[in-house]
Amino acid sequence: MMSALFNFQSLLTVILLLICTCAYLRGMFPRVMDKYKTGMLSVFWKCARIGERLSPWVSLSCITMAICVVVW
Incomplete structure (x- = not known):
C-alpha cells in the first residue's frame, strides 16, 4: 500500500479535494x-x-482527474 505522498496521482487528488473543500467551506x-x-x-x-x-x-x-481515475 502506497501513501498519497509517494503516488503523484493520489497527491494531486488530495490537493484538488483540499482546494475544493476549503473553497466550499469558505x-x-x-x-x-x-x-x-x-x-x-x-x-x-x-x-x-x-x-x-x-x-x-x-x-x-477536477474533471480531468475524474476522467483519469475512471479510465485507469
Missing part, C-alpha cells in the same frame, strides 16, 4: 476561514483563495 462559513489568515491554519485560507480565484482551472483539473 462560501458557507466565511468568518471561520477569514480568522486564520496567518499561522499554521492559513493553508486552508490560501487553498480557499485558490479555489475562488482559479475556479475554472480548478474545475477543469
